[in-house]
Amino acid sequence: MVVTRRGFLKSGGIALFGVGLMGGIPAFMAEAAASEKRRQLYKRKRVLVCIFQRGAMDGLMAVTPFEDAYLKAARPNLMMTAAGQGAASGRQGTGLIDLDGKWGLHPGLNAFEPLFREGRLGIVHGIGSPNNTRSHFDAQDYMESGTPFNKGTASGWLNRAVGLLGHDALTPFTAVSLTSALPRSLYGDNPSVAIANLQDFAIQLKGNPAAAQAAARSFEDLYATTRPGLLQQTGKESFEAMKVLQSADVQHYQPANGAVYPNSPLGGSLRQIAQLVKLEVGLEVAFTESGGWDTHFNQGTDNGIFARSITDLGNSIAAFWKDLGGYQDDVTVMTMTEFGRTVHQNGTGGTDHGRASCNFILGNGVAGGKVYGNVAPLAVENLEDGRDLPVTTDFRNVFGAVVDAHLQIANDKLLFPDWNGVKAGVMKG
Amino acid sequence: MRAVATLAAILLATVPSLIGPKRPPYRFPWRQAGLTERQAADHLLSRFTYGATPGQTDAVLRQGLENWFAQQLAADLPDDSLDAMLRPYDALQLTNEQVVGLYPRMGQVAKMAIRDGVINKDSVKTDRAEYRGLIRDYMARKGYKPEQELFRQFICQKILRAVYSNNQLGEVMTDFWFNHFNVSITKNDCAEFIPAYERDVIRPNVFGKFGDLLLETAKSPAMLYYLDNFMSSAAGTGGSAAGPGTDSVSRRRSGGLNENYAREVMELHTLGVDGGYTQQDVTEAARVLTGWTVYPMNEDGQRFINRFSPDQLAKRGFVHEGDFLFNANRHDKGEKDVLGHVFVAGGGYEEGVELFGMLAHHPSTAKFVCRKIAVRFVSDDPPQSLVDRMAKTFMDKDGDIRQVLVTMVTSPEFWAPAAIKEKTKSPFELAIGAVRGLRATVEQPYPLYVWITRMGEKKYYYPAPTGFPDKGAYWINTGSLLNRMNFGLALAGGKVGGVKVGSLNAQEVGLAIGSPANQLR
Numbered sequence A: 001m002v003v004t005r006r007g008f009l010k011s012g013g014i015a016l017f018g019v020g021l022m023g024g025i026p027a028f029m030a031e032a033a034a035s036e037k038r039r040q041l042y043k044r045k046r047v048l049v050c051i052f053q054r055g056a057m058d059g060l061m062a063v064t065p066f067e068d069a070y071l072k073a074a075r076p077n078l079m080m081t082a083a084g085q086g087a088a089s090g091r092q093g094t095g096l097i098d099l100d101g102k103w104g105l106h107p108g109l110n111a112f113e114p115l116f117r118e119g120r121l122g123i124v125h126g127i128g129s130p131n132n133t134r135s136h137f138d139a140q141d142y143m144e145s146g147t148p149f150n151k152g153t154a155s156g157w158l159n160r161a162v163g164l165l166g167h168d169a170l171t172p173f174t175a176v177s178l179t180s181a182l183p184r185s186l187y188g189d190n191p192s193v194a195i196a197n198l199q200d201f202a203i204q205l206k207g208n209p210a211a212a213q214a215a216a217r218s219f220e221d222l223y224a225t226t227r228p229g230l231l232q233q234t235g236k237e238s239f240e241a242m243k244v245l246q247s248a249d250v251q252h253y254q255p256a257n258g259a260v261y262p263n264s265p266l267g268g269s270l271r272q273i274a275q276l277v278k279l280e281v282g283l284e285v286a287f288t289e290s291g292g293w294d295t296h297f298n299q300g301t302d303n304g305i306f307a308r309s310i311t312d313l314g315n316s317i318a319a320f321w322k323d324l325g326g327y328q329d330d331v332t333v334m335t336m337t338e339f340g341r342t343v344h345q346n347g348t349g350g351t352d353h354g355r356a357s358c359n360f361i362l363g364n365g366v367a368g369g370k371v372y373g374n375v376a377p378l379a380v381e382n383l384e385d386g387r388d389l390p391v392t393t394d395f396r397n398v399f400g401a402v403v404d405a406h407l408q409i410a411n412d413k414l415l416f417p418d419w420n421g422v423k424a425g426v427m428k429g
Numbered sequence B: 001m002r003a004v005a006t007l008a009a010i011l012l013a014t015v016p017s018l019i020g021p022k023r024p025p026y027r028f029p030w031r032q033a034g035l036t037e038r039q040a041a042d043h044l045l046s047r048f049t050y051g052a053t054p055g056q057t058d059a060v061l062r063q064g065l066e067n068w069f070a071q072q073l074a075a076d077l078p079d080d081s082l083d084a085m086l087r088p089y090d091a092l093q094l095t096n097e098q099v100v101g102l103y104p105r106m107g108q109v110a111k112m113a114i115r116d117g118v119i120n121k122d123s124v125k126t127d128r129a130e131y132r133g134l135i136r137d138y139m140a141r142k143g144y145k146p147e148q149e150l151f152r153q154f155i156c157q158k159i160l161r162a163v164y165s166n167n168q169l170g171e172v173m174t175d176f177w178f179n180h181f182n183v184s185i186t187k188n189d190c191a192e193f194i195p196a197y198e199r200d201v202i203r204p205n206v207f208g209k210f211g212d213l214l215l216e217t218a219k220s221p222a223m224l225y226y227l228d229n230f231m232s233s234a235a236g237t238g239g240s241a242a243g244p245g246t247d248s249v250s251r252r253r254s255g256g257l258n259e260n261y262a263r264e265v266m267e268l269h270t271l272g273v274d275g276g277y278t279q280q281d282v283t284e285a286a287r288v289l290t291g292w293t294v295y296p297m298n299e300d301g302q303r304f305i306n307r308f309s310p311d312q313l314a315k316r317g318f319v320h321e322g323d324f325l326f327n328a329n330r331h332d333k334g335e336k337d338v339l340g341h342v343f344v345a346g347g348g349y350e351e352g353v354e355l356f357g358m359l360a361h362h363p364s365t366a367k368f369v370c371r372k373i374a375v376r377f378v379s380d381d382p383p384q385s386l387v388d389r390m391a392k393t394f395m396d397k398d399g400d401i402r403q404v405l406v407t408m409v410t411s412p413e414f415w416a417p418a419a420i421k422e423k424t425k426s427p428f429e430l431a432i433g434a435v436r437g438l439r440a441t442v443e444q445p446y447p448l449y450v451w452i453t454r455m456g457e458k459k460y461y462y463p464a465p466t467g468f469p470d471k472g473a474y475w476i477n478t479g480s481l482l483n484r485m486n487f488g489l490a491l492a493g494g495k496v497g498g499v500k501v502g503s504l505n506a507q508e509v510g511l512a513i514g515s516p517a518n519q520l521r
Helices: A002-020 A027-042 A069-074 A112-117 A136-145 A157-163 A209-225 A230-248 A265-279 A305-330 A395-407 B002-014 B037-048 B056-063 B065-074 B080-086 B096-102 B106-115 B128-142 B147-164 B168-180 B194-205 B210-218 B221-226 B247-251 B260-269 B279-288 B299-305 B310-315 B349-360 B363-377 B384-396 B401-409 B427-437 B446-454 B478-492 B506-514
Strands: A047-053 A063-065 A082-084 A096-098 A103-105 A121-128 A175-177 A285-290 A331-337 A357-362 A370-373 B292-294 B319-321 B324-326 B336-338 B341-343
Touching (some): A047 A395, A112 A121, A209 A230, A265 A305, A285 A305, A305 A331, A357 A395, B037 B056, B037 B065, B056 B065, B080 B147, B096 B194, B194 B210, B194 B221, B210 B221, B210 B349, B260 B349, B341 B349, B427 B478, B446 B478, B478 B506
Parallel strands (some): A047 A331, A175 A285
Antiparallel strands (some): A121 A357, B292 B324
């Protein structure tokens, strides 16, 4: 691990001398610059972890305004009552967790309750896109490009965030998506990589590990000796990254502090993100996904499709947080979903595509313990198009605030072109 | 010396009879670039095929480089063995309407199953496995097939054509134009129409006039759904009550004007983002295109429109061509002004045709499209002189794509040292090139697709209308590079399912496929 960090350092150093210091700069300045660089490289990075809940989470079931009489009337089969506080003490599945007399957490999110009470977990309700499309595809596309009215934006907002980190010592692990394909959020010119599984980040040949090992050595030589350029540089980074993961023995990772991740795709992804955080390989932006939110049919209440998904979300994130231990100060987790669902239940025990949903932000820099946003009583005259929870907080107000505060990115204009909103006050300070 | 050579080239080019009746009236200036003829043939094959097969360079040398290229431009070589391989893929010949009938979307199936009482909509307790079982039985009974099967066949044909077609340039151009006019399986609304889109809209027009390609894509269900124009209507005409509508329109009542397609057609298909149009032009163009929608494909929608005779429809300004419908009732009949061109009030379908004519012949379009072609075939950053020359041909020859390609390949920039091995192979090009280079036999194409996806190119699933970026830096990153190496080892080691390689030194060949040199073309 140390060896490879030195590898990154070396490449950073070479770049510095190669480009920046050719023109007769005094040696002491060059040395100072190099040591500065070294310090930066060894510094632990702040990490933003984004979880995209694909399919549109029913925000009104995740975090329910449980006293709202209109909602009760609109959802005769989908409404739970509040079971009061202290649900984390083992009364899972017995009703909503009363957060503040107005809002109730779905019982599947019982692992969130202590984080909320400690002020680390913030919730924004009524969050969504100013573009009122109810197409999954379009809404995800707009949210991930960060430009809700422009389909032609080639880059994703998280990729632009990588470009705005304000330092150039990027490593192969600066921006990592724990998905099989790079998500739209990370499209763009700044280096980012999709890794479905850290174990697969290796030269491998099914049924013939010896041949793979020999090939790895040959490939490394081939790429090291090819002409300088993209292939040589990327090849070098690939092998350095590979060795980091090999030396860390990612296969036998033991989560810390007794954290137990759910045996689910999301649990597996977050577990690997925790590994990357602890390896200190320069991770700054991590992305993963959670599915199963498109609940048109038999959504259920404290049991059923929605309950399964939300329990997985809550337990995965809580396990991740516990596992981080001493790294908690470095990490902020933010969830997002393309839109919410109809206030009324539909004819098949589910809900259809709506407008606003809610999201969760977890971190020690979060001004948590509060449900932010502006949600009026769900009387029909207060609904968008007479059916949906209206969007009262532009997702960019929240994403922008979190990224600015946690990753210290200041240029909102580049992060979200055409955005003129106000940053939501969800972060401390 | 160089002047003499150029003069000779001009003489030869202008007097084709001197060099035989079959030789096309142009010569490639590879000698002036300092290449040997063999190097020139290799370069030609690297740009206009999915990779040379063993012995193909020699074949091109025997045939003559210009002759080979002209034959590829004609794209009429017989492909009997490929056709035979494609025959078992029974979904590939279906019309859009047949696809809708045979491969209904899962949402539709669930609705029908509820309507037919197979699934009880009130049964909240149904578990997932039981639900899936019920749906599966229901589909089998009704003769419906899963949509995934349609896409699987479509993907398999893409790979088989790329590997085996003798008309390689036709395949490369189909890929190029599909990506230029990208649509995506990730968008449910348009997904089922994509196989016919490639087959009927893109493929037949890849060497034709750009304007035809543009108009055909504009009228295709895939594009109309992908960029939402199917629902765009003049304010106050939404819904089916206004007259014959489409199933899609009555299902999802239109909210009026939708600018998505109008914007992207200018930004991505024609003028380019710096092509000199304004937001006002976008809005006005969207108004011109109101009413451009999809002809209803189910009985409900057709029953509605069948109340009117073709004559009655025509009299009302409706236009029905194949899957396309111009719904005059939803058209904004006011005056519009796009790029300074005024469409007087009271117009209909012809306004859109005129708009596409304007866009197809605009100098910004010529530059934008020609640059993109040069990026595909010459280098990630092609010389402006080359783009300008191609754009001039584009303007002079009514957007004739063959002529533009000839201008490109007869230009010195195409053969310049800066262009040789400059392009990074996309994962698809790497995989197909390796299969062709080894003369491997593809018995089952899908596992190759899985590998191509793993290397970062999930064909037909790129979500954004920009299409895949065509530059090396997009394809090469730490993760994708390791996967490229692993692909080489797997293919050479006979571990890519469905692909048979002959006897070879697996280690050596695997290294060669994954080597830096082989990532370039």
